Amino acid sequence: MSGIYIHIPFCASRCIYCDFYSTTLRNKGPQFVEALVHEMEERKDFLHEPIRTIYLGGGTPSQLGPECIRAILEALEKSFDLSKCEEITMEANPEDFVDGSWPFFEGRLLPGNPLSHTINRISMGVQSMVDSELKLLRRRHDSAHVLTAVRRLREANINNISLDLMYGLPNQTLASWKYSIDELLKLQPHHISAYNLSIEEGTPLYTHVQKGELNPCDDETCLAMAALLRKKLKTAGYEQYEISNYALPGYHSRHNSSYWEQTPYLGLGPGAHSYDGCKLRCWNVADVQSYLKGIRNEESETLSDLDLYNERVMLGLRTVRGINMRIFDDVKVDTVSQKALNTSLCTLIDRGLLQIKENRLSLTEAGLALGDEVIRDLMILDVNGFSE
Ligand code: SF4
Known part of the structure; x- marks a missing residue:
């Protein structure tokens, strides 16, 4: 089985921390859909297995509005075999489901929809339920928008809702984080993703921190926040199935799980990456203006055995299921690297x-809290050396 990812690079404004590829040129929607349909036709033979999942990510796909989204789904139905498709997710921001751009007539997300395959899962960027924190992040919504958006989605028969939270925000306290988790749990989403804020160079947040205008959350508080999240979600019946992802039984993200399991996927849209499930990775250059003119500037690489080993460790170990131990027998490295790998493995197990x-x-549960550090210790950066 394989998946399709569509990158929709439009946002109404830029959040202070964001380093994803997106632009504010959303009036280009119809032109973008045209370019996307063109790419679908050109690349419909990239995947050789039935499509199991589709993910509309961004950017903010909900900014395109129902007409453009319907046109994208129609084109997907024409170009690909969706007969085995189980999950179609769209990322959304809460304000888009409140301001009237999605009318929700007839109790449907896409009213009068003739499609056999339509969106059945929404992943919504909530980030915090504290309005002052949302303002600091320059999000366009407030907590009241979140409540309205979830209610309207349920009225439109979308019950598979995933809500995102962020912790480690400047000025965030353990008490305000607890408040956000509690408020989110009251909404009973089927899936929750929670990310530790990362301060990326080139973002306005990075500049504020460099100038001393905002103070990042210290590591100890971030660890306490992650522990509180795990405890509260576990008590509420959610299973942690990946470092940042929790779901009620049966509601894990099928699409994201396929990335972690390294199944093939086709990425459409500017900046989107594709993987053939074997050794080929290719991607479109992240340039909307060129993309709108039908120029994708595709680049590609052939993954070496070492790249594949590192990816398996990096992706597979993020999941609670983990990786097959066979990977350590299969990896071909020099004796020094092999010895260092064995030592790291034993040390991490002993710890x-x-x-x-x-x-x-x-x-382990303790390992989930330090996941990135553990994963780094098992990666092999080159055959002569070993990651520190
Ligand atoms: S809405 Fe999402 S993609 Fe857009 S700027 Fe904010 S964080 Fe980035």
């Missing part, structure tokens, strides 16, 4: 951060 069960290596 209680990794565990082996039924020949699979996975993070």
Whole structure:
């Protein structure tokens, strides 16, 4: 089975922390859809397996509005075999479901929809339920918008809703984080993603921090926030199935799980990456203006065995299922690197951060809190050296 990712690079404004590729040229929607349909026709033979999942990400796909989204789904139905498609997710921001741009007639997300395959999952960027924190992040919504958006989605029969939160925000306290989690849980979403804010160079947030105008959250508080989240969500019945993702039983994201399992996917739109499930990775250059003119400037690389090993470790270990121990027998490296790898593995197991069960290596509960550090220790940067 394989997946399709569509990158829709439009946002109404830029959030202070964001380093994703997006622009504010959203009036270009119809022209963008035309370019996208053109790409679908050109690349319809990239995947050789039935499509299981589709993910409309961004940017803010909900900014395109129902007409453009319907046109994209129609084109997908024409170009690909969707007979086995189980999950179609659209990323959205809460304000788009409140301001009238999505009318929700007839109790449907896409009214009068003739499509056999339509959106059945919404992933919404909530980030915080504290209005002052949302303002600081320059989000366009407030907590009241979140409540209205979730209610309207349920009225439109979209029950598979994923809500995103962020922790480690400047000025955020353990108490305000607890408030956001509690408010989110009252909405009973089927899926919750929670990310530790990362301060990326080139973003306005980075500049504010450099100038001392905003103070990042310290590591100890971030760890306490992550621990509080895990505890509260576990008590509420959510399973943590990946470092940043929690779901009620049966509601994990099928699409994201396929990235972690390295199944093939086709990425459409500016900046989107594709993977053939074997050794080829290719991507469109992230340039909307060229894309609108039908120029994708595709680039590609052939993954070496070492690249594939690192990707398996990096992606697979993020999941609670972990990775098959066979990977360590298959990786071909010099004796020095092999020795360093064995030492790291033993040390991480001794520290209680990794565990082996039924020949699979996975993070323990303590390891989930330090996931990135553990994963870094098992990556091989080159055959002569070993990651620090
Ligand atoms: S809405 Fe999302 S993609 Fe757009 S600027 Fe904000 S964080 Fe980035």
